[in-house]
C-alpha cells in the first residue's frame with residue numbers, strides 16, 4: 001500500500017489519501033494476514049498487543065520490501081500473495097535479483113514465523129518497551145491507545161508513509177457501534193494528523209492487487225467516487241455461494257452503466273463497506289453543491305506524533321455524546337450493515353458513486369470458506385439490512401425526503417428487503433410439504449401444470465446461461481442455486497428474527513465477525529474440508545433441518561398412504577416436484593443427519609428440529625380436519 005501513497009507524493013499536484021484499515025479480533029482475523037496490507041491508519045477494536053506487534057514487525061519488513069518492489073517493478077506487492085504465487089525464482093532473472101529475492105523471502109518467512117510463534121503463545125509477548133500500555137487492558141474495557149509506528153518525518157517523497165495504530169477507548173456498558181464507530185474514530189484521528197481530502201477504507205481481509213489503484217481512483221474522484229470489490233483465493237465452484245461473481249459482473253456493472261432508456265442515469269454502485277474511496281467532505285456530511293472542487297485546502301503541516309494527545313481525546317468514548325457523528329456525520333450507526341446505511345445516507349444527499357475497475361483488478365479479498373462463517377455473515381447482513389429497511393435511513397424515506405433517484409431506490413429496496421424476504425422464502429419452502437400432508441394443492445392440474453414447470457425451466461436456463469457466459473461451470477451454478485435456497489430460508493430468517501427482537505426492544509443485534517480463512521493453494525489440496533458442509537449448534541441449522549424434516553415427513557405420509565382421501569382436488573405431482581426440489585437443495589443437510597463429528601448435525605439440533613417438524617405436521621393435520629368440518 002505504501003507505494004501508492006508515495007506515488008501520490010511524487011506527483012505533487014495530486015491530492016493525498018488517508019487509508020483506513022479496520023480490524024477487531026486477533027483470533028478470527030489473524031494478524032499474520034495484516035502485513036500484506038501495510039497501511040496508514042489501523043483501527044484495532046480487539047485492543048490486541050498481538051496486532052500491534054504484527055504491525056511493528058511488518059513495518060520493519062516494509063523498509064526492505066518496498067524498495068525491493070520499486071527496484072524490480074513488482075505489481076503484486078502484498079508479500080503474502082507475491083510469495084505464494086509460483087514461478088518467481090526460476091526463469092530469466094538476473095543473479096542479483098535472485099539473490100535479493102531469496103533474501104526477501106527469508107525475511108518474510110522469518111516475519112511470519114515470529115508472528116506465528118507469538119500467536120500460538122510459543123513465545124510470550126514481552127509487555128515491556130512499546131507494549132506496557134496493553135498490560136492492563138481488556139477488550140471491552142481500556143483507554144485509548146494511539147501509537148505512531150512509522151513516521152515519515154522529513155516528508156521524504158520516496159520514504160514510507162506514516163503508519164498509525166489506533167485502539168479507541170472502550171467502556172463495558174458503552175455501545176461502540178462496531179465498525180462504523182471505528183471508522184468515525186479514524187476519520188477524526190486522521191483529520192488531526194494528516195487530514196487528506198480523500199480517504200480509502202479497507203477491511204483487514206483485503207489485499208491490494210493493483211498498486212496503481214489510488215491513481216485510478218483519483219482520476220475518477222476528481223469527478224465522482226468509486227467503489228468496487230472482488231474476491232481472491234476462492235474454493236473451486238464456490239460451494240457456499242460467497243464469491244458473488246455474477247453479482248459483480250451483472251448487478252454492479254448495471255448499476256454503474258448509463259442506461260439511457262429508463263429515467264436518468266443511476267446514482268452508482270452501493271458502498272459495500274470496503275475498498276472504497278470517499279471524499280472527506282462527504283463523510284463530514286456535506287452536500288454536492290456545498291463543495292467547490294479544489295477550493296478547500298486540507299493540508300496541515302503538523303506531524304502525527306505531535307497530535308497524540310488530541311488524538312486520544314477524539315478517540316474517547318464520550319467524544320461523540322451529543323454530536324451528529326453516526327447520524328449526519330461519518331459512518332451511520334444503528335445497523336450492523338453500516339455500509340448500506342452509510343451508502344444510503346451519502347446517496348440521499350445527492351452524491352453519485354462510481355466503480356473503478358482497472359486491470360488487474362484493484363483489490364482481492366477473502367470470502368468465508370466454510371458453511372459456519374457463511375451463516376454468520378449472512379445472518380448479520382439480514383439483520384443489518386432489516387434494521388435499515390425499517391429504520392430512519394430506509395430507501396423509501398431516502399427517495400421521498402432525500403435525493404435518491406427512483407431506480408437507485410429500487411436497488412436499495414432490493415438489497416434491504418433480504419431479511420423480510422426470508423419470511424416468504426420459508427413459507428414457500430414448507431408450502432409443498434403442507435400441501436402433501438393436507439392433500440391440497442397450489443399448482444393447477446393437467447396441462448395447466450406446464451405453466452409453473454415452464455417458468456422453472458426458463459428461470460434455470462436463464463441463470464445458467466449467465467454463468468456459462470462468464471465462463472463458470474454448471475456445478476458453480478447449482479451451488480449458487482442451492483445456497484440461495486439454504487441461506488435465504490435459514491440465515492436470513494434467523495437474522496430477520498433477531499432484527500425484529502431489536503425493533504421490539506427485547507435484545508440488541510451484535511456484529512459477529514466472520515472468520516478470515518486465508519489459505520494457500522497447496523494447503524487447500526490437503527484440506528479435505530474445503531467445500532464440505534460442517535455444522536454446529538446454531539439455531540440457523542435448526543431452521544434448515546426442520547425444513548428438511550418437514551419435507552421428509554410429508555413424503556413419508558404420502559408413501560404410507562396416510563394422506564386424506566381424494567375429493568377430486570387433492571395434491572398432485574407439482575407439489576411433489578417442489579418438495580423434492582427443496583430436499584435436493586437441502587441434500588447436504590440430509591447427509592449431515594447421518595454424518596459424524598463436525599460433519600454431522602448435532603443431536604440436540606436434530607431433536608429440536610424433529611419437535612418443530614412434528615408440531616408443524618400436527619397443525620397441518622388439525623388444519624385439514626378443521627377445513628373438512630368447515631366444508632361439511
Ligand SMILES: O=c1ccn([C@@H]2O[C@H](COP(=O)(O)OP(=O)(O)O[C@H]3O[C@H](CO)[C@@H](O)[C@H](O)[C@H]3O)[C@@H](O)[C@H]2O)c(=O)[nH]1
Nearest residue numbers: 022023024045178179182203204273274336337377513514
Ligand atoms: O466491532 C467491530 C466489528 C468489525 N470490525 C471490522 O469490520 C470489518 C468487516 O468485518 P467482517 O467480519 O470481515 O465482515 P464481512 O461480512 O466480511 O464484511 C462485509 O459486511 C460488513 C457489514 O456487515 C461491512 O462492514 C464490510 O465492509 C463488508 O466487507 C473487519 O475489518 C472488522 O475488523 C471492526 O472494526 N469493529
Ligand SMILES: [Mn+2]
Nearest residue numbers: 203205366514
Ligand atoms: Mn470480511
